[in-house]
Amino acid sequence: MSYKKLLVWQEARKLSIDIHQMSLNLPRFELYESGSQIRRSSKSIRSNIVEGYGRRKYQNDYLRFLTYAHASVDETRDHLETLFETGSLKDEKIFSDLCKRVDMIGKMLYKLIKRIERDI
Secondary structure, X not given: OOHHHOHHXXXXXXXXXXXXXXXXXXXXXXXXXXXXXXXXXXXXXXXXHHHHHHOOOOHHHHXXXXXXXXXXXXXXXXXXXXXXXXXXXXXXXXXXXXXXXHHHHHHHHHHHHHHHHHHO
């Protein structure tokens, strides 16, 4: 099996692409600062899932990277909220949709982490 078959990775992949595209429409002064930060944190979710999956033989390593991915979910959510609260992300529908998806991925990661902890 490949990490690409993990639903949580598939959702994180789509999210990182959509956040990347959203960030390119931010005001110019946010493009390189907050835009860069949110792009990196959203891509970190999927990258840590991949790296953890590659170490899944070692359950504690797998858990560590999934925990990093979960922390990146929180970071991405915080960046989204900051962009919206400061008015740099003006579209409430886009904000709401991205937040729901970030939260869904967080829940998926939490369940995966709990399942692996139970199996140790």
